[in-house]
Amino acid sequence: MHAGYRKARGTARKAHASFGLVLCAAVLLGSLSLSAQSAGTEKVHSALSAEEHLALGTELLQNHPDSALGHALEAEKRLEEFADPGVKAQLLILEGDAQQSLGTFPEALRAYQRAQLLIDEAVSKNGDGASLVLARIDIQMKIGVMHFSLRNLDQSLSCYNKAMHILDESGMELPEKEIASRKVRAFNNIASVYIHRSDFATALTYFEQAVAINRPLNEPRNESTLNNNIGICHMEMGKYDLANQFFLKSLAARKEADDIRGQAQVLNNLGKNQTKVGNFQAAREHFEQALALGRSMGSRESMVITLESLSLLYDTLGNYKAALGALREFKTLNDSLYSAESRTTIARLEDAFRRDKEKKVFELEAQRKDAENARQRTWNFALAGALFFTLLTAFLLFKVMRARVRNSALEQEKLRLESEKLEAQQATLQESLEFKDRELTANALFLLKKNELIAHIADRLLKSKSIFKQENQQIIQEIVRDLHASQDEHNWAEFEAHFTRVHSTFYQTLQERYPSLTPNERKLCAFLRLNMSTKDISAITHQTVNSITVARSRLRKKLNIEGEDVHLIDLLLSI
Numbered sequence: 001m002h003a004g005y006r007k008a009r010g011t012a013r014k015a016h017a018s019f020g021l022v023l024c025a026a027v028l029l030g031s032l033s034l035s036a037q038s039a040g041t042e043k044v045h046s047a048l049s050a051e052e053h054l055a056l057g058t059e060l061l062q063n064h065p066d067s068a069l070g071h072a073l074e075a076e077k078r079l080e081e082f083a084d085p086g087v088k089a090q091l092l093i094l095e096g097d098a099q100q101s102l103g104t105f106p107e108a109l110r111a112y113q114r115a116q117l118l119i120d121e122a123v124s125k126n127g128d129g130a131s132l133v134l135a136r137i138d139i140q141m142k143i144g145v146m147h148f149s150l151r152n153l154d155q156s157l158s159c160y161n162k163a164m165h166i167l168d169e170s171g172m173e174l175p176e177k178e179i180a181s182r183k184v185r186a187f188n189n190i191a192s193v194y195i196h197r198s199d200f201a202t203a204l205t206y207f208e209q210a211v212a213i214n215r216p217l218n219e220p221r222n223e224s225t226l227n228n229n230i231g232i233c234h235m236e237m238g239k240y241d242l243a244n245q246f247f248l249k250s251l252a253a254r255k256e257a258d259d260i261r262g263q264a265q266v267l268n269n270l271g272k273n274q275t276k277v278g279n280f281q282a283a284r285e286h287f288e289q290a291l292a293l294g295r296s297m298g299s300r301e302s303m304v305i306t307l308e309s310l311s312l313l314y315d316t317l318g319n320y321k322a323a324l325g326a327l328r329e330f331k332t333l334n335d336s337l338y339s340a341e342s343r344t345t346i347a348r349l350e351d352a353f354r355r356d357k358e359k360k361v362f363e364l365e366a367q368r369k370d371a372e373n374a375r376q377r378t379w380n381f382a383l384a385g386a387l388f389f390t391l392l393t394a395f396l397l398f399k400v401m402r403a404r405v406r407n408s409a410l411e412q413e414k415l416r417l418e419s420e421k422l423e424a425q426q427a428t429l430q431e432s433l434e435f436k437d438r439e440l441t442a443n444a445l446f447l448l449k450k451n452e453l454i455a456h457i458a459d460r461l462l463k464s465k466s467i468f469k470q471e472n473q474q475i476i477q478e479i480v481r482d483l484h485a486s487q488d489e490h491n492w493a494e495f496e497a498h499f500t501r502v503h504s505t506f507y508q509t510l511q512e513r514y515p516s517l518t519p520n521e522r523k524l525c526a527f528l529r530l531n532m533s534t535k536d537i538s539a540i541t542h543q544t545v546n547s548i549t550v551a552r553s554r555l556r557k558k559l560n561i562e563g564e565d566v567h568l569i570d571l572l573l574s575i
Contacts, residue, residue, distance in 0.1 A: 050078040054087070057094050063260040065101035066298050072098055085122035086131040089115040093135070096142060101261070103300040103337045105146050112139050112146075130178075133170045137163045137182050144189060148196075149301065149337075157193050160186050177217065184210045184222050188229060200233045207233065221262075224253035228266050235273050243273050264293035264302045271309055275316075284313055304333045436502035451540065458483045495540075499526050509575050514558060521558065524551055529572045 048056070048071075057071030072095035082088045096111030116139050119132050144159030164186050167179065191206035207230050214222045231246030247270045254262035271286030287310045294302035307330035314323035458480045465476050500507065510517065510525060517525070527537045534548045541548070556568055 048074070050075045050081040050091075054091050054094065057098070061094065061097055061101065062262075063258070063297060065098045069095065069098035069102065084131075085118050086129070086135055089118045089122075089132075089135045089139075092118065093138060093142065100142070100146055100149070101297075101299060101301070103333075105150060105337075108146055109143065112143050115139055128170065128172060130172055130174050133166065133172055133174065134178055134182070137166050140166065141182070141185055141189065148189070148192065151196075153193050153196060157190065160190050160193075180213050180217055181219070181222075184214045184217070184219075184226075187213070188222075188226060191233075192229060195229070195232055195236070198236070200237050204230065204233050220253050221257060221259070224250045224257070224259070224262060224266075227253070228262075228269060231273075232269060235269070235276065240273055240277050244270070247273060260293050260297055261299060261302065264290040264297070264299070264306070267293070268302075268305050268309060271306075271313070275309070275313060280313060280317055284310075284317070287313060300333045300337055304330060304337060307333065439498070439502075451542070454483050455542075496523075496526070499530075503529065506575060513575070516558060517555075521551070521555055524548070524555055525572055528552075528555075528569050529575075531569055531573075 053071040053075035057068040057075065059068075060071065061068040072091060075091050076095060079088055079091065082091065092111045092115035096108040096115065099105070099108035099111060115135070119135050119139070122129075122132055140159045140163035144156045144163070147153075147156035147159060163182070167174075167182060167186075187206040187210035191203040191210070194200070194203035194206065207226055210222075211226050211230075214226065227246045228250035231243040231250065233243075234240075234246065235243035247266055251263060251266040251270070254266060267286045267290035271283040271290065274280070274283035274286060287306050291303060291306040291310065294300075294306055307326045311323045311326035311330055314320070314326060461476050461480050465473050468476055506526070506529065507522065510522065523541070524537065527540070532540075534545055534552070537543075538545045538548045543551075552568065559568070559571060561568060561571060
């Protein structure tokens with residue numbers, strides 16, 4: 001039995017060498033957003049509402065994770081009672097925290113992934129909200145804690161950095177207290193990774209930042225956790241007294257808060273520190289107290305840490321039977337917690353979750369493209385319709401304009417023909433007028449000749465008067481007188497009748513414009529309208545040329561013609 005124990009102890013020492021720093025590390029601040037007051041043991045029953053189960057589970061998580069899990073599972077049965085997706089995610093996060101506290105990491109990861117899907121769905125529907133952003137950060141931190149517990153340090157650090165990236169890139173007005181609280185947790189957890197890597201200087205730098213941020217928050221639980229972890233750094237750096245001071249401060253705070261899980265973790269570190277200075281009895285007391293607390297909570301993770309340290313301590317004290325018993329229990333619990341099957345399951349879950357997310361992204365992208373294509377088709381139809389109506393309108397406008405142009409051309413052609421017709425009519429009228437003017441002129445000349453003939457006959461009668469008998473001379477004289485008397489009246493009446501037929505409006509217009517003209521002056525105007533010379537007018541009217549010239553001069557004055565620029569005949573021709 002002793003030889004078997006020695007072999008088992010060697011195995012335990014190797015395990016201790018590879019995981020000792022993790023076992024000494026205090027709880028990572030993956031659940032600081034959940035309150036952890038002592039609540040006693042509450043019986044789970046169906047009479048409670050979903051909200052009451054969530055509140056009780058949150059209250060019991062720290063010291064009674066099994067009871068907290070029971071409440072979370074009861075609330076999950078009525079998940080649809082929660083309208084707010086952020087509250088639904090909070091319930092699933094609680095379930096994941098309880099599973100992680102009990103060491104069932106695959107189940108914890110499933111709960112966190114479901115919470116993440118709920119948040120992603122809410123963001124895709126309604127956009128980011130402050131509560132959703134904070135929940136995304138919390139999930140990444142908790143998954144990081146789980147990987148840290150499984151010794152996947154790179155994945156753990158990646159989760160913490162991703163949480164910080166979400167916090168920095170959110171671009172939202174988040175409450176300052178919530179931002180500060182999550183920065184404290186992130187710096188503490190990152191520092192814990194550097195502790196395991198034995199980079200204690202870097203770890204202390206992160207712890208100091210966390211302490212500075214937590215100071216104005218005045219969060220005792222954060223402070224106790226940071227004191228515990230800073231104590232680990234000093235212990236690993238050989239500053240045992242200083243480390244003991246930090247551990248004792250942390251233990252006092254956790255006792256005051258009735259934080260059983262936290263007390264067990266600090267007691268493990270106190271025992272480790274006492275072992276390093278050779279105070280084995282004090283170390284044994286610390287380990288046995290921690291183990292009792294772990295058993296009371298049912299926390300396998302806490303018990304594994306304590307049992308490994310106790311097995312080594314019992315071996316050092318020579319209590320091999322107790323050492324072997326502690327080692328066997330340690331291996332049983334350690335294998336159940338950190339088995340290859342659990343790691344494989346977690347890796348498979350993460351890979352499946354990543355593929356599901358990629359598939360979801362692909363589906364969303366496909367839906368977005370389909371919606372975009374549908375919008376594009378709608379736009380295309382709208383544009384095609386608009387183009388069709390535009391072309392139809394343009395065609396109709398073209399037809400209308402073409403008809404108008406054709407009508408305009410026809411109108412112009414009609415106007416041209418009418419203009420030509422008018423011009424022809426005017427030419428005909430002008431020719432007719434000119435013909436009648438020539439006829440009038442010829443008539444006037446005929447009258448002129450006739451007057452000359454009458455005058456000649458009268459002259460011959462007068463000259464021959466003396467050869468006639470005395471009784472006939474008186475008759476000849478009367479004939480001559482009658483010829484002269486009838487000559488003017490007959491000639492003028494005949495001429496005026498012809499003139500009026502040709503120039504029907506001449507006398508009327510002349511009378512309207514110049515009402516002061518005498519009948520003789522109107523006669524003179526008529527003769528001048530026919531462009532007759534002064535001599536011809538003199539012969540027709542039996543007036544001397546000089547008399548006609550004087551009459552023309554008077555007529556110019558009555559017609560208001562001044563100067564020689566305006567010709568008398570041109571004025572009369574325009575009437």
